[in-house]
Amino acid sequence: MTVAQIPVTTLAGGHRLELTVHTLRGASEGPRMVMFGGIHGDEPMGSETVRRLLESIDPAQLAGTIVAVPVANPYAHQALTRNTPLDGVNLNRIFPGNRGGTVTEQLAAVLSEILEGADYFIDFHSGGNFATVEYAYIHDAGAEMSRAYGTSVLYHGHPYIGSATGWALEKGVRCMVSELGGGGQRIEDYLRKGVDGTLNVLRTVGMLPGEPVAPPEDQVIVETLTTLAPTVGGTMLSDFGVERLGERLPKGTVLAKIISPHTFEVLEEIVAPYEPSILILGREHLTNVAPGDYGFMVADGAGAKPA
Ligand SMILES: [Zn+2]
Structure with missing residues (x-):
């Protein structure tokens, strides 16, 4: 090397x-x-x-x-x-x-x-x-x-x-x-x-010897992947962290609430948009967010096709 x-x-x-x-x-x-x-x-x-x-x-x-x-x-x-x-x-x-x-x-x-x-x-x-x-x-x-x-x-x-x-x-x-x-x-x-x-x-691609491992049977191709960004800053509380990635969630599932750490108001809810929504990106239970941050990414599960 x-x-x-x-x-x-x-x-x-x-x-x-x-x-x-x-x-x-x-x-x-x-x-x-x-x-x-x-x-x-x-x-x-x-x-x-x-x-x-x-x-x-x-x-x-x-x-x-x-x-x-x-x-x-x-x-x-x-x-x-x-x-x-x-x-x-x-x-x-x-x-x-x-x-x-x-x-x-x-x-x-x-x-x-x-x-x-x-x-x-x-x-x-x-x-x-x-x-x-x-x-x-x-x-x-x-x-x-x-x-x-x-x-x-x-x-x-x-x-x-x-x-x-x-x-x-x-x-x-x-x-x-x-x-x-x-x-x-x-x-x-x-x-x-x-x-x-x-x-x-x-x-x-033939650069290393040996038989490739087959892809996982549940591998899917999605055409629609959407970033759900908070439009306000604050404290984001969520139950949809790393352990839930890959889950298929019903449309309307509340993924997170953005609260004001100052007044304690709920400023915004982030909601799953697709039936079902496949969770691709998530954050831990409590994180600070700024407007436009990556809150979640979800794929449209209805359009998912076997790879
Ligand atoms: Zn990057």
Whole structure:
């Protein structure tokens, strides 16, 4: 394994911003798979999944090359923020970036260069500091990866405009986005799921030997996935945390109440919109929320099809 520092830019404080790139070359020829962790700085699960994954692969068994950037947005990672603190930009909305732009635009430009010519790309995300999530995206190019990754819910949605995946798909790269864990909940379970799932993807695309494990029998593809965001800030009280992810809930189920910690008023209720609603992202019993935060994500269960 080689570890290289790719220069991005220099800051006014004199710090040089670099991206650390790990390259694991297999003993035999094969595809090139790129992996990013930490495009969002409040999702350190992705960085740790990449680290554990690379440590678990024997290059003598590997066909092809894995190129991994475990921390794709170093300053956001440091600050535990979704967007880069220096310019307030969401790195996953501005690909392919701009070498003459702001810090985040320059990061995207360097990451785009790393993605250029890849056969496969996996982008490791999670919930943020307070939210836990469990699904993977499935795209037509790379669908075999998503099935093999093994989450019970696969979301067949359009990638965000300006996301690393959106840009890579345009370039003909087969892509998968993992959304596992976050919120400090069940960390070991989700890291194991991420590493085991990725090893199964590598077997499926022929980069590691061995028969891939079949996806779970209950694996479904959903077409509609909705974020339920509080429109007000306050204290969110909920009984729908990590242990209830994957549950199918009747339409109208009250998922949470937002109360004012000052006056104790109930400011808002968050209600399941679909019959049934599959719970994809939840928060713990008590969390602070700001308007527009990720409160919950639910999929329309009526449209769920077997994968
Ligand atoms: Zn993310």
